[in-house]
Amino acid sequence: MIDVKQQQTILDRINQTAKQHDVKVVFAVESGSRAWGLASPKSDYDVRFVYIHRPEWYLSIDLEARPDVIEYPLSDTIDLQGWDLRKALKLFHKSNPSFIEWIQSPIQYLEYDLFSKRCRGLLPDVYNPGKGIYHYLNMAKTNFRQHLLKPQIPIKKYLYVLKALLAARCIQTHRSAPPIEFQQLISLLPTQPLHQLVEELIEKKKSEIQQATIEPNVILNDFINEEFDFWESNPPTNTHSHDCFPALNALFQELIYRF
Numbered sequence: 034m035i036d037v038k039q040q041q042t043i044l045d046r047i048n049q050t051a052k053q054h055d056v057k058v059v060f061a062v063e064s065g066s067r068a069w070g071l072a073s074p075k076s077d078y079d080v081r082f083v084y085i086h087r088p089e090w091y092l093s094i095d096l097e098a099r100p101d102v103i104e105y106p107l108s109d110t111i112d113l114q115g116w117d118l119r120k121a122l123k124l125f126h127k128s129n130p131s132f133i134e135w136i137q138s139p140i141q142y143l144e145y146d147l148f149s150k151r152c153r154g155l156l157p158d159v160y161n162p163g164k165g166i167y168h169y170l171n172m173a174k175t176n177f178r179q180h181l182l183k184p185q186i187p188i189k190k191y192l193y194v195l196k197a198l199l200a201a202r203c204i205q206t207h208r209s210a211p212p213i214e215f216q217q218l219i220s221l222l223p224t225q226p227l228h229q230l231v232e233e234l235i236e237k238k239k240s241e242i243q244q245a246t247i248e249p250n251v252i253l254n255d256f257i258n259e260e261f262d263f264w265e266s267n268p269p270t271n272t273h274s275h276d277c278f279p280a281l282n283a284l285f286q287e288l289i290y291r292f
Contacts, residue, residue, distance in 0.1 A: 043080055043142055046113055056084040057292055060148045063140035070214045073241045081135050082115035088289050122281045128161040130168045137213045155280055156210055163271035165204045170264055173197035185246040188238045198260045227256055
């Protein structure tokens, strides 16, 4: 959880941003390691939000040329970034994994009109399992190639690869978006020794002051390679065909008019 003082600092930063840009923030959440349950004492606060402009902003012939992102450099451990509502819902339609993690974050700073709950209600119609699996497999492969082939491996990189592979498995099993919290995914680990090992790595990651590393682990590497082999033989397919634009347009228009 976020302590009360830090939470207020983040809310003040969000309110200042809304005033500066003349927008209304629909919701704001914690993303990244704190939302995943992997934060260490030195972890940044990855604050993500969705905002709405006044209705006339969208009724413009140069709309596509207008900026649809608000972001600031990292300041006082707070990384603050937001998307315009139209951009967010367009990416939601494409099963964007970042937005889907945002609406499932267990750490919320503010929410307007149950926005994230309403988006989660649309997930069965919007979410494309094939795209989700491809995203997490690519994330796992990239981190594996860049970090797991070295004599010393950052614990967090091991966990990032495992989280991505377990998310892919979860999507395959349930045909829906995976949970954001790592603890909800590790039940998919096939053996008790592997489960125990990953639990130990999580605790080390959460307690580290500086980035901790370990030598390559045979148990972890065998599991990771088995997962890669499985997906090589069983590539995901895109079977999603729902027309969800009417529901997304209705949500967009309702929020715009209520501004």
